[in-house]
Structures are given as structure tokens and as C-alpha cells.
Amino acid sequence: MSAPRLEVDFSVTLRSGQRSFALQVRFASEQNRIVLFGPSGAGKTATLRAIAGLLRPAQGRIASGGRVLFDAARGIDLAPRLRRVGYVFQDYALFPHLNVRDNIGYGLRRGLLRGWFADAAARKRIDAMLDLFDLGALAAMPTRELSGGQRQRVALARALIVEPTLLLLDEPFAALDVRLRDRMREELRELQMRFAVPLVLITHDLLDVQKLAETLVVIEMGQVTRSLSMDASLQSPPDGSMASELARLCGVS
Amino acid sequence: MATAWFPLWLTLKVALLATLGSGVVGILLALLIARSRLWLRDGLDGVIMLPMVLPPTVLGYYLIVVVGRNGMLGRWLYERFGVSLIFTWQGAVLAASIVSLPLIYKAARAAFEEVDPSLENAARLLGSGEAAVFLRVTLPLALRGIGAGLMLSFARAMGEFGATLMIAGNLPGRTQTLSIAIYDAVQAGDDHRAGLLSLLMSAVCITLLFLSGRLLRARHRA
Structure with a gap:
């Protein structure tokens, strides 16, 4: 049997000023779409940061597709840049000094000098991404002039172009209006x-779940x-009980 | 009028070299302090800011104590290399560097600290090592603030008077910068010369102000 897609089992105590917060997270999944649900401040973002290597757990082990990213017992702590994890930040964290095209192409330029002269292969991959995300007309635009939905597309394209082995998204739809959310959910699935x-x-929207x-x-x-x-019966409910069943599962009354 | 050119040339030379010196040191210190969790971080910050609060004459006095013929560093420099900074234009560069250091340091530190850490994390997650994160994300985003700090430093170095007078003296044709030449002309009762030099200095400063404004605006648009 192949290794689970994702195994997360760690604990860490977060401190900010006088307050401290104990985070202990353990889950594993064989599946491709994992949704972390919970109220604000529950530790969802910290969990994502630990998977990405931006937060170092005190103990535990994190593995993705059989690759060990972190293992306290064995002293393994892969640097974020070596984890091959894509991350879409809640505010997207687009580079404000780069235009849409250069934001998307950022990860293809490795090293300091190599890549100042973008090679043809990289250019083609960027073009393909611009097409896929319907951003071709905006390629030369600074990111601050984009709408929320466009920003999210740039963030997704930038994360996916380096072919990550795992994609992390922190409340990707929170900044979008309701109608756009529905469309972006569909796009994300595809x-x-x-x-x-x-x-x-990460979400606290039951519809995302x-x-x-x-x-x-x-x-x-x-x-x-x-x-x-989530089993098949829940994915396609026989009647209108879906919402309440979902709410019960998520512990929302 | 011919004698006005030397002080102008000397002033620009001193201010440029001083900005270069305080720029390199100030930017490195700013980076170090903005990034580190050193326990002596606040102490170091205070020491770097001292030239801003100390009177220039006090600063000049300390410089004489350190690099004068009998100072610890000064004696070593003289015995080892036969170099003395007292009454030389290089001494003026040292004085101007030290008074302008807090300006570039503070501006650069603020600029580095204003860079959103999640942008740097985004770069790391896209495969950048620390040097690439700095050169491709942090520095470009901090550049405007650093540029403004360098302009301030240069202006401060150009106007430097007290510490320079103490360490480099007032030797016409050798260490007499514009600010000192103006003071000298007023003392000598040569109002005509003082006025001329003041106008010259004003013209240079306004030109700089204009240029820096254009520079910053051009970067803003880019």
C-alpha cells in the first residue's frame, strides 16, 4: 500500500506576548482534497504554516506523499524552499514590485543571475499559465490594480507553475463576494x-466543505x-438534510 | 569667485564619500538589527543613533580623542601607516560619515521592517534561498526608503559644520568646505562672499531636492 497523501502529527506552543496557545494537531488522509474547518483562532493557519515549514513544531512528524518534511525525533526539518509545497496566502502575498507575468514566473527563476534572461521554455510555461488562468490581457499590469478574483488567480498560477507536490490554501475565498466564490470553488476543483x-x-464556510x-x-x-x-451519501444527499448534517459534522449548531 | 569652486568641489567630494561610507555601514547595520533577535539589539541601536542627539562639537571632540595623534586609533594609524586624519579632508569625510550615519540607518531599518514577512515567505516557498529572497524581494521593496535615506544623509553630510571644524579645521584650499567657508567669510566681514557662497549652496541643495523628488516619483510609477 502506498503511503498516505498527508500525515500530520505535531504539537507546538505558540506565544504572543503574555498569551500562550497549545496546538496539537493529528490527522492523516489518503484523499486529494482536505478541508480544515474551524472557528477563527483555532489554529488552522498555524497548522498550514507548520506543513509549509514556516512554523517549527516542538514535536511530531509531517509527511507528504511519503516524503518526510519534518520529524523531530530524527532531527529532520526541511527548509520551506525544499518542501515543494505551494502556498496561497489569505491576502495572496503577491509581489507588489512585479507585474502579473513576473509574479507568476517568480518560481521558475532559480539562483541569482541565471534566469535574468528568461529562457524560452520558462516563457512558454508562463504563457500557458496566463492562458489557463485567463490573465493574458493583464500580464503587464502591476498586481495592485487587480480585482480580488484576479489576484487569487495570480496567486494560484504562481504557486502551481513550480509543480508543487502539495497545495496549501488559507481561506482562499474569504476576500471574494458570494457569486465569485462559487465560481472559484469550481475552478479550484478542476x-x-x-x-x-x-x-x-482552510475555511470557516460550510459551503466550501x-x-x-x-x-x-x-x-x-x-x-x-x-x-x-466525507462519504458519497453526503456528497449527494437524498433530501434537504444535507446542510444540517454538515453542520452537525462540523460541530456547528 | 574662483575661490568659491574649491569649497564647492571639496564639499561635494566629502559628502559623496561620506554618504558612501555611512550608506554601506548604515544599511548593513539596519539589516542586521531589523533581522536579528540579538539581546544587545536595543543597545546597539542606541549607540548608532547617538550622533543624532550629541552636539556636533562633542562628537568632534570624541573623534579627536580617538583618531588624534594621541588617540588609540590615531597613534596606531600614524605609527603604522604614517597617516593622520587631523586637519585633512579625509578627516572631514570621517566626521560627515558619522553624523550622517543615523539618518541612513534609521531610514533603511524602517524600510526593511516595512517589508511584509509573508512576501519573503512566499518567495521561500517558491524556491528562493535567503540571498535570493533578499535581492529579489526585500531589497527592491526597501529601495525607495533607502534612497530617501541616502538623500538625507547626503544633505546632512553637505551641511556638516561642527565636527568637521573640530577635526579637519579651517584650512582654505585644503579642508575648507562650503559651510565652513561661509562661516569664515562672515567672520572676516566679507558679506559679499558669504552671500555668494550661501546662494551657491542653496542652488546645489535645491537641485538635489528636485532630483531626488523626480527619482522617487519615477520609481513610484515603475
């Missing part, structure tokens, strides 16, 4: 399948309170 990249998505989750992980007050595979 992208996930097209790039065959497993994804972990319903539309995207294959595995649901509920995090509350620094603990995983539920971790389950």
Missing part, C-alpha cells in the same frame, strides 16, 4: 484534478476534534 495536486484548504472536501478535519481550540472522510 485545477486540483488537472494538476493532480493534493490540496489542503460541502463543495470541496473529501476529507474533513475540524480544528477547535488547538485540537483536532473530528477527522473524517
Whole structure:
């Protein structure tokens, strides 16, 4: 049997000023779309940061597709740049000094000097991404002039162009209006399948869970309170009980 | 009028070299302090800011104590290399570097600290090592603030008077910068010369102000 897509099992104490917060997260999934659900401040973003290597757990182990990213017992702590993890930040974190094209192409330019002269292969890949995300007309535009939906597309394209083995998304739809959310959910589903990249998505929107989750992980007050595979019956409910069933699963009353 | 050109030339030379010196040192210190969690970080910050609060004459006095013929560093320089900074234009560069250091340091530190850490993290996650993160993200984003700091440093170095007078003296044709030449002319009762030199200095400063404004605006648009 192949290794699980994602195994997360770590603990860490976060401190900010006088307050301290114990985070203990443990879940594993064989599936491609994992949704972390929970109220604000529950530790969802910290979990994502730990997977990406931006936060160092005190103990535990994190592995993706059989690759060990972190293992406290064995002293393994891969640098973020070596983890091959794509990250879409909540505010997208687009580079404000670069235009759309250069934002998307950022990860293709490795090293300091090599790549100042973008090679033809890289140019082609960027063009393909611009096309795929319908950003061709905006290629030369500074990112601050983009709308929310366009920014998100740039962030996704920038993360996916380096072919990550795992894609992390921190509340990707929070900044979008309701109608756009629905469309972007659909796009994200398609992208996930097209790039065959497993994804972990944070949300506190039940609709995201319903539309995207294959595995649901509920995090509350620094603990995983539920971790389950969404079965087929829930994906296509017989009647209108779906919403309440989902709410019950997510621990929302 | 011919004698006005030397002080102008000397002033520009001193200010340029001083900005270069304080720029390199100030930017490196700013980076070090903005990034590190050193326990002596606040102490070091205070020491670097000292030239801003100390009177220039006090600063000049300390410089004489350190690099004068009998100073620790000064004696070593003289015995080892036969070099003395007292009453030389190089001494003026040293004085101007030190008074302008806090300006570039503070501007650069603020500029580095203003760079959103999640942008640097985004670069790391896209495969950049620390040097690439700095050169491709941090530095370009901090450049405007650093540029403004360099302009301030240069202006401060050009106007430097007190510490320069103490360490480099007032030797016409050798260490007499514009600010000192103006003071000298007023002392000698030569109002005509003082006025001329003041106008010259004003013209240079306004030109710089204009150029820096254009530079910053051009970068802003880019």
C-alpha cells in the first residue's frame, strides 16, 4: 500500500506576548482534497504554516506523499524552499514590485543571475499559465490594480507553475463576494484534478466543505476534534438534510 | 569667485564619500538589527543613533580623542601607516560619515521592517534561498526608503559644520568646505562672499531636492 497523501502529527506552543496557545494537531488522509474547518483562532493557519515549514513544531512528524518534511525525533526539518509545497496566502502575498507575468514566473527563476534572461521554455510555461488562468490581457499590469478574483488567480498560477507536490490554501475565498466564490470553488476543483495536486484548504464556510472536501478535519481550540472522510451519501444527499448534517459534522449548531 | 569652486568641489567630494561610507555601514547595520533577535539589539541601536542627539562639537571632540595623534586609533594609524586624519579632508569625510550615519540607518531599518514577512515567505516557498529572497524581494521593496535615506544623509553630510571644524579645521584650499567657508567669510566681514557662497549652496541643495523628488516619483510609477 502506498503511503498516505498527508500525515500530520505535531504539537507546538505558540506565544504572543503574555498569551500562550497549545496546538496539537493529528490527522492523516489518503484523499486529494482536505478541508480544515474551524472557528477563527483555532489554529488552522498555524497548522498550514507548520506543513509549509514556516512554523517549527516542538514535536511530531509531517509527511507528504511519503516524503518526510519534518520529524523531530530524527532531527529532520526541511527548509520551506525544499518542501515543494505551494502556498496561497489569505491576502495572496503577491509581489507588489512585479507585474502579473513576473509574479507568476517568480518560481521558475532559480539562483541569482541565471534566469535574468528568461529562457524560452520558462516563457512558454508562463504563457500557458496566463492562458489557463485567463490573465493574458493583464500580464503587464502591476498586481495592485487587480480585482480580488484576479489576484487569487495570480496567486494560484504562481504557486502551481513550480509543480508543487502539495497545495496549501488559507481561506482562499474569504476576500471574494458570494457569486465569485462559487465560481472559484469550481475552478479550484478542476485545477486540483488537472494538476493532480493534493490540496489542503482552510475555511470557516460550510459551503466550501460541502463543495470541496473529501476529507474533513475540524480544528477547535488547538485540537483536532473530528477527522473524517466525507462519504458519497453526503456528497449527494437524498433530501434537504444535507446542510444540517454538515453542520452537525462540523460541530456547528 | 574662483575661490568659491574649491569649497564647492571639496564639499561635494566629502559628502559623496561620506554618504558612501555611512550608506554601506548604515544599511548593513539596519539589516542586521531589523533581522536579528540579538539581546544587545536595543543597545546597539542606541549607540548608532547617538550622533543624532550629541552636539556636533562633542562628537568632534570624541573623534579627536580617538583618531588624534594621541588617540588609540590615531597613534596606531600614524605609527603604522604614517597617516593622520587631523586637519585633512579625509578627516572631514570621517566626521560627515558619522553624523550622517543615523539618518541612513534609521531610514533603511524602517524600510526593511516595512517589508511584509509573508512576501519573503512566499518567495521561500517558491524556491528562493535567503540571498535570493533578499535581492529579489526585500531589497527592491526597501529601495525607495533607502534612497530617501541616502538623500538625507547626503544633505546632512553637505551641511556638516561642527565636527568637521573640530577635526579637519579651517584650512582654505585644503579642508575648507562650503559651510565652513561661509562661516569664515562672515567672520572676516566679507558679506559679499558669504552671500555668494550661501546662494551657491542653496542652488546645489535645491537641485538635489528636485532630483531626488523626480527619482522617487519615477520609481513610484515603475
